[in-house]
Amino acid sequence: MPRKSEIAKPKASDSKKAPKSKKGKGELLPITSTRRWSNQEIAALLDRIGDILAIEGENRFKIIAYQRAADVIEHSSRGIQDVWQGDPANLRAIDGVGEAIAEKLDELFRTGQMGYYEKIRAQIPEGLVDMLAIPGVGPKTVSKFWKDFNITTLDGLKAALEDPAKNLPGIGDKTIENLKQGISAIGLHTTRVRLAVAAYFAQELIAALETATGNAIKNISPAGSLRRLRPTIGDLDLVVASHKPELVLETFVKLPQVREVLGHGPTKATIVAHNGIQCDVRVLEPERWGTALQYFTGSREHNIRTRDIALKKGLSLSEWSFTRIKSEKEILCATEEQVYELLDMDWIPPELREATGEIEAAQQHKLPKLIRLEDLKGDLQCHSKWSDGAATIREMAEGARARGLKYIAITDHSKGLGVANGLDARRTREQWKEIDKLNHEYQGAFRVLKSVEVEIRADGTLDQPDDLLAGYDIVIATTHSALNQSREKITERVLRALHHPLVDIFGHPTGQLIGTREPSALDLEVVFRAAVETGTILEIDGSSERMDLTDVNARRAVELGNKLVIDSDAHNPDGFDDLRWGIAMARRGWVTKADVLNTLEWDDLRKRLKRNATRA
């Protein structure tokens, strides 16, 4: 939920110095030439404008307008520059983008410059925005440093805080201490962790808190971006229903996982755990569970919209309750369903609460029926000891069976990927014999598919000959090397593979590794259209490091008519549990069961494959 940690890393491939807001050391621009702008960069630029305006003391609603536009653009499933198409009027269709911002973005796309930004950034000292990165320091404080004390840089502030002779009226000892700590902590609390890491840690904290508080806790749930299953999590939010909030919070801040207590009041506490994850806990009475959980799940923008709808119905909505504005009478909601019902909406799955159309859909009773984990009948990417996996094919099959799956494709790597002990033709045919034997044993109760994760070479050719590719049940093609190719080059390379008649699936399309490797420069819009045209299926790789396609990309792909598969990319039997992260991305992307082909039985799925369609 926190605005300031929602800023995704700009694409490394797109710019050397990308716009950044609130995160410190964010030298912005220079904007010098026309090029392609990622949504993240545009959002960061608009946020930056908001920051500057805030320091200047501008009308706060103007600042909010820039922030909201940034938020919408960042969460958009389409590249804003693609939407633009040379006409600012196209940008006006984006919620939160009006005439003024549309004109400014138009100028940015046409000229590579934004005059307004250049103008306002020249009005304040360069270093002021960097100081916003200090936790607890906002625009008013920065403005005070500047105007009252003539402090305009982080280093200047640091020196002033250390200087006993420096008189800083209005800044007490406690604040000075907090500022010193805050400066040294810049960047420490802003790293987002992967969804899986946050989810498992939340489980651990919840178990510890429940054990330590006896029966004081009536209900407890993750909220915030974790409950919405965003690919990465900034802060961990937990909501607790209890009649003993003091006891719960006293216990919480003393848990062994806690490194530092940042705040501790009667209903709320904030801590930093030893693993560096910041965690907020809120406690309310069980009678208020519905409004509490709804509010803390967010997103921020979803809440603003829902509260606005409440206002139009004469109701004020907070985490505590609804309140009739005229009579000041409280209406308590013990469930989230009641909250949405009072707003005349269907209950909205948390994964959709990003203010990207779910509210309108819920009002019109047109929410999609999202895919569920139990809808999956098979997994079309996993690995065995034959390449870089840790288990035998039999062990993998048993792991999948234990989770209710009916088939898996063993997709050990092709030989070009030397690091992964890739298979050549001879070993491939040996592996097929083992699979045949296993399938014979299963007698139809389970099926192991002959498959390969074939490497798409830098020039777009495949790493295995066609006669070998023709022998598999199904083939998934992926890129692992030369991921830093230019947009044109890597797109052309992938298109070549999509047009290959024996490539059934294009796996983990962008090659991203969350927090480690940015997505490739691939033009997904072009790739998605080509996949539809060629009948190539796109993969959501659920491995918690990949989650690729991500939510917005999956949504766009389905909008364009693509079919998907959701795979675990498991390298050991427990790896099949990663299917849940793939499902998370799919659900966030509004994906339904009908969009995902491995919800089908193998016999039905087989008929949908390109290799079999083209033969028929």
Added chain:
DNA sequence: GCCGTTTTCGGCCCGACTGTTTTCAGTCG
């Protein structure tokens, strides 16, 4: 700066916690 099933003007979500300028502004979520 954005927006409209009351509005093209006049609104814009709501509350917790902290520190200090002791009654509330600033920040955060």
